[in-house]
Amino acid sequence: MxxxxxxxxxxVDRLSLADEIVGGGEEAATADxxxxxxxxxxxxxxxxxxxxxxxxxxxELEEDxxxxxxxxDLLGHARSLLSHAGTADGRTEDDLAYWRDERxxxxxxxxxxxxxxxxxxxxxxxxxxxxxxxxYDRLQESSDxxxxxxxxxxxxxxxxxxxxSTEWFRRLALGTDDSRRRLLTALEHVWPYVGxxxxxxxxxxxxxxxxxxxxxxxxxxxxxxxxxAAETGIELPDPDLARGGGRHGIHTExxxxxxxxxxxxxxxxxxxxx
Amino acid sequence: MxxxxxxxxxxxxxxxxxxxVDPEIPVLTIEDLGILRAVEVADGVARxxxxxxxxxxxxxxxxxxxxxxxxxxxxxxxxxxxxxxxxPAWTTDWMSEAGRRKLAEFGIAPPSGRAGHAGGPVxxxxxTRCPRCGSADTVEVSxxxxxxxxxxxxxxxxxxxxxxxxxx
Numbered sequence: 001m002x003x004x005x006x007x008x009x010x011x012v013d014r015l016s017l018a019d020e021i022v023g024g025g026e027e028a029a030t031a032d033x034x035x036x037x038x039x040x041x042x043x044x045x046x047x048x049x050x051x052x053x054x055x056x057x058x059x060e061l062e063e064d065x066x067x068x069x070x071x072x073d074l075l076g077h078a079r080s081l082l083s084h085a086g087t088a089d090g091r092t093e094d095d096l097a098y099w100r101d102e103r104x105x106x107x108x109x110x111x112x113x114x115x116x117x118x119x120x121x122x123x124x125x126x127x128x129x130x131x132x133x134x135x136y137d138r139l140q141e142s143s144d145x146x147x148x149x150x151x152x153x154x155x156x157x158x159x160x161x162x163x164x165s166t167e168w169f170r171r172l173a174l175g176t177d178d179s180r181r182r183l184l185t186a187l188e189h190v191w192p193y194v195g196x197x198x199x200x201x202x203x204x205x206x207x208x209x210x211x212x213x214x215x216x217x218x219x220x221x222x223x224x225x226x227x228x229a230a231e232t233g234i235e236l237p238d239p240d241l242a243r244g245g246g247r248h249g250i251h252t253e254x255x256x257x258x259x260x261x262x263x264x265x266x267x268x269x270x271x272x273x274x
Numbered sequence: 275m276x277x278x279x280x281x282x283x284x285x286x287x288x289x290x291x292x293x294x295v296d297p298e299i300p301v302l303t304i305e306d307l308g309i310l311r312a313v314e315v316a317d318g319v320a321r322x323x324x325x326x327x328x329x330x331x332x333x334x335x336x337x338x339x340x341x342x343x344x345x346x347x348x349x350x351x352x353x354x355x356x357x358x359x360x361x362p363a364w365t366t367d368w369m370s371e372a373g374r375r376k377l378a379e380f381g382i383a384p385p386s387g388r389a390g391h392a393g394g395p396v397x398x399x400x401x402t403r404c405p406r407c408g409s410a411d412t413v414e415v416s417x418x419x420x421x422x423x424x425x426x427x428x429x430x431x432x433x434x435x436x437x438x439x440x441x442x
Binding site: 061062065066068069070072073074075076077079080145146148149150152153154156157160163164 | 326328329330331332359360361362363364415416417418419420421422426442
């Protein structure tokens with residue numbers, strides 16, 4: 001069938017649009033690998049949505065660009081991961097992003113915490129960047145070729161994100177009394193949710209060699225954060241206070257509002273493309 | 275380019291695909307950038323494989339459309355299939371020498387040095403030269419620029435700001 005492409009005169013009859021994102025492997029994900037891809041993909045998607053809010057609202061123009069770029073990288077990871085997850089049951093990245101409800105999302109609660117002031121956003125971002133650097137470094141060894149390919153690409157990008165938030169952590173910690181106070185407040189609000197990132201779930205027992213056990217990322221994470229905290233004289237709060245449960249679809253009240261904004265357009269105009 | 279009867283073989287397909295430019299940096303072709311990874315021809319249809327510079331690179335859609343348009347004009351409808359792969363991950367090391375030169379002429383400082391590799395030699399950050407006056411007395415203004423692949427610099431000799439294509 002030949003039809004005109006909505007973008008213009010391009011004919012898309014044989015121009016393959018479906019296999020937009022292909023990783024190293026072309027095999028469909030298993031149901032378990034798909035669930036794991038949703039964990040990581042939903043973290044990235046929800047974070048990207050949160051960070052996008054800062055565009056035009058950053059404390060300075062450079063930070064507008066920084067957070068927009070980080071959000072774009074994360075959106076790229078989310079697209080790849082959700083596309084891969086969808087291969088398990090024939091859903092597309094858009095089906096997964098726009099047509100799942102809150103309880104079907106698998107992001108950690110940390111990802112959906114409000115942007116707050118800039119310190120809140122930076123603390124949330126730092127925790128994720130440090131976590132993702134360790135995660136994607138190891139996930140490159142996955143026996144799922146697509147996950148390995150996504151990780152190899154993401155690893156280089158999240159390393160840059162980590163540098164950005166680390167510099168800001170230093171700047172806030174060692175800046176003025178006000179910046180330090182704000183950083184401490186942000187840590188108090190955000191840090192209790194960090195521990196949930198490292199919880200092993202029964203799913204991991206079925207993904208030996210495919211997934212990275214979250215608990216194995218805890219030591220390198222603690223080491224990196226411990227060094228930064230010591231250098232700046234900041235005491236990190238207890239990371240295990242929040243109940244968590246995002247990987248089971250248990251979320252804070254913030255996710256529903258975030259998804260309403262993320263999904264409203266697609267749901268108001270099902271099937272629309274632009 | 276209007277010769278719809280032209281023979282579509284691998285070399286012609288590569289040559290044509292290599293004329294498509296990056297929409298953000300129109301002086302560079304996708305071949306210069308190392309985004310064009312492979313071209314095969316089977317049953318009269320070219321299969322062009324491209325890879326994104328960054329995971330979220332929005333230029334990929336435009337590049338796919340441009341490839342479709344180029345093949346449609348040269349060979350008629352339905353003669354190309356565009357495939358995007360993530361592996362192996364793109365690196366600025368794949369940028370051609372011609373690409374680096376064109377980038378500098380366009381006013382964007384090309385990547386200075388090679389990408390680091392796990393277990394490989396430690397990556398050194400080399401001075402970034404101003405593409406306008408050539409001075410090495412430059413300073414990073416922002417680590418993030420107008421696109422993911424660039425950072426914003428300023429030259430302390432000629433005082434002009436410029437984009438720097440980061441090593442990845």
